[in-house]
Amino acid sequence: MKSNKYILRPFLKVKWWQILLFFVIIIFLSLVRGSMLVARVATISLTVFYFLWIGLIGNNLNIKLPVFRQFNVAIFNFFIVVITLNYVLMHLRIDEPYNVIMILSIIAFGGIVYNAFFISKLISTIELSREVVFSDYVGYFFLLIFFPIGIWFIQLKV
Numbered sequence: 001m002k003s004n005k006y007i008l009r010p011f012l013k014v015k016w017w018q019i020l021l022f023f024v025i026i027i028f029l030s031l032v033r034g035s036m037l038v039a040r041v042a043t044i045s046l047t048v049f050y051f052l053w054i055g056l057i058g059n060n061l062n063i064k065l066p067v068f069r070q071f072n073v074a075i076f077n078f079f080i081v082v083i084t085l086n087y088v089l090m091h092l093r094i095d096e097p098y099n100v101i102m103i104l105s106i107i108a109f110g111g112i113v114y115n116a117f118f119i120s121k122l123i124s125t126i127e128l129s130r131e132v133v134f135s136d137y138v139g140y141f142f143l144l145i146f147f148p149i150g151i152w153f154i155q156l157k158v
Contacts, residue, residue: 022049040091047087050147054115055080057154061122069125076118079111116144123154 026046031039058076065071086108089101120140124132143150 019053043091044088047091048084051080051084051087054119054144058115058119058122061119061126064126065122071118071122076115079108079115083108083111083115112145116141119144119154 023046026042026049055077058080059073062070062073082104086101086104089104117137120137120143121132123140124137128136140150140154143153
């Protein structure tokens, strides 16, 4: 039986315009008037899809590095789970105590920044084949933060 990293690898071969088209369709569905259920399902689907894409990029790029240079993906994967859980709970409007959602949101914000640094540093390390400094990967960082624009460039690198 194949492991998950091999089952999901074709997902990374998708063209940038196909990912962008999927995002546009989901956003359009979320704007459809009259059905709050459709809007919630569309928003949750978009969120899960985006963070699945981020998680796949980080895990698969880390495999491309030599063993002595590989990064610690445990924190990266932890933040992917926390961020996704946070957004799903916020959009489902589950009656969780406000403090739980607030704490998860703060952790999720830190996770988004950490994961953007993680992936941008991975891409630069693979491209340059050396230890990188912040100025080497700051461009990729902002592309990941502003993801609709960044998809065009980041997906080409994967």
